[in-house]
Amino acid sequence: MKARFLIPLAVFLLLIGLFLVGLQLDPREVPSPLIDKPAPQFSLPDLQDESKTVSTEDLKKHKVSLFNVWASWCVACRQEHPLLVELSRQGVVPIYGLNYKDKRPDALNWLNRLGNPYTASAFDEKGRVGIDWGVYGVPETFVVDSKGVIRYKQIGPITEEAWQETILPLIEKIRAEEG
Amino acid sequence: MKRLALFTVLLLTLGWSISSVAGINTFVFDTPENEQRFKKLAAELRCLVCQNQNLADSDADLALDLKNEIYDMIQAGKSDAEIIDFMVARYGDFVLYRPPVKPITYMLWVGPFLLFVLGAVVLVMFVRRRNQDVLESGELSSEERRRLQGLLKEQHKGSGSKGTSK
Numbered sequence: 001m002k003a004r005f006l007i008p009l010a011v012f013l014l015l016i017g018l019f020l021v022g023l024q025l026d027p028r029e030v031p032s033p034l035i036d037k038p039a040p041q042f043s044l045p046d047l048q049d050e051s052k053t054v055s056t057e058d059l060k061k062h063k064v065s066l067f068n069v070w071a072s073w074c075v076a077c078r079q080e081h082p083l084l085v086e087l088s089r090q091g092v093v094p095i096y097g098l099n100y101k102d103k104r105p106d107a108l109n110w111l112n113r114l115g116n117p118y119t120a121s122a123f124d125e126k127g128r129v130g131i132d133w134g135v136y137g138v139p140e141t142f143v144v145d146s147k148g149v150i151r152y153k154q155i156g157p158i159t160e161e162a163w164q165e166t167i168l169p170l171i172e173k174i175r176a177e178e179g
Numbered sequence: 180m181k182r183l184a185l186f187t188v189l190l191l192t193l194g195w196s197i198s199s200v201a202g203i204n205t206f207v208f209d210t211p212e213n214e215q216r217f218k219k220l221a222a223e224l225r226c227l228v229c230q231n232q233n234l235a236d237s238d239a240d241l242a243l244d245l246k247n248e249i250y251d252m253i254q255a256g257k258s259d260a261e262i263i264d265f266m267v268a269r270y271g272d273f274v275l276y277r278p279p280v281k282p283i284t285y286m287l288w289v290g291p292f293l294l295f296v297l298g299a300v301v302l303v304m305f306v307r308r309r310n311q312d313v314l315e316s317g318e319l320s321s322e323e324r325r326r327l328q329g330l331l332k333e334q335h336k337g338s339g340s341k342g343t344s345k
Contacts, residue, residue: 030227033271101240127244134269136227136241 032153040132044122054122060148064174065094067142071102072110074138080157088117097121
């Protein structure tokens with residue numbers, strides 16, 4: 001008989017549990033359908049040298065590489081930039097950039113002032129390649145393996161936590177796979 | 180002075196409405212059917228940046244780009260299904276305001292009906308039990324009968340006195 005009065009309490013606790021889980025989730029992080037799929041093909045002019053091109057093939061030259069979507073107008077890019085510069089200085093992993101919907105002089109100026117961590121940056125003036133990659137909030141960073149498969153997508157700036165707990169272990173795992 | 184202010188407001192609103200009409204008319208279609216298709220698609224696809232708006236309502240940069248993509252694809256003769264596939268391949272089911280029925284969305288589609296059935300079952304059980312309680316204790320105890328008599332008498336007196344005062 002007494003147990004009946006516990007039912008509303010149990011329902012209440014269940015709801016509290018669901019709300020707590022819901023609060024931890026970030027609605028901004030839309031899961032990408034591109035994970036574990038081949039990276040979308042592209043070929044764009046190099047930001048720094050118009051005569052050269054940057055393409056998906058460049059990403060495949062490395063066991064694992066980062067593909068970082070950035071722009072000079074993007075405030076959050078500034079936040080993650082020192083980390084990228086540090087990674088490139090230590091030579092941890094090659095980083096390719098996708099300069100998204102930017103103006104060439106602004107982008108070049110940005111790199112000159114804040115440092116250029118990129119092996120090369122593809123210049124996506126119209127944002128057409130960004131659409132193919134499902135970019136909806138800059139910065140975004142993709143981890144791509146040597147077969148050109150997207151293994152992970154970081155939405156928003158790479159935080160120290162995301163780097164240490166998710167991205168770096170994944171990079172090491174992919175390196176180990178490739179032997 | 181007041182008239183001048185009114186006139187300014189009028190001018191401003193006029194300018195505003197002209198510019199907003201211009202915003203809609205930037206996409207020119209060959210046939211009215213294509214224009215309808217565009218409107219329907221833009222209304223059914225979600226803007227990724229603002230999330231609770233569809234593409235049609237959103238002025239976000241990406242929403243404009245995606246509307247351009249839809250326009251180009253319609254002009255190129257792509258079907259609605261092809262355009263929706265294009266979007267889903269890039270942004271996932273999240274872009275659809277009407278998500279497809281598949282294992283991961285079963286709860287989404289069936290959940291409300293399950294809750295409804297659950298609610299109905301609980302309601303029926305509750306009502307039945309209450310009816311049974313009333314039936315079981317249908318007889319009043321002698322104590323209750325005495326109280327009832329008392330109450331009835333009191334009420335009778337009350338209404339009687341009211342009647343005489345009229």
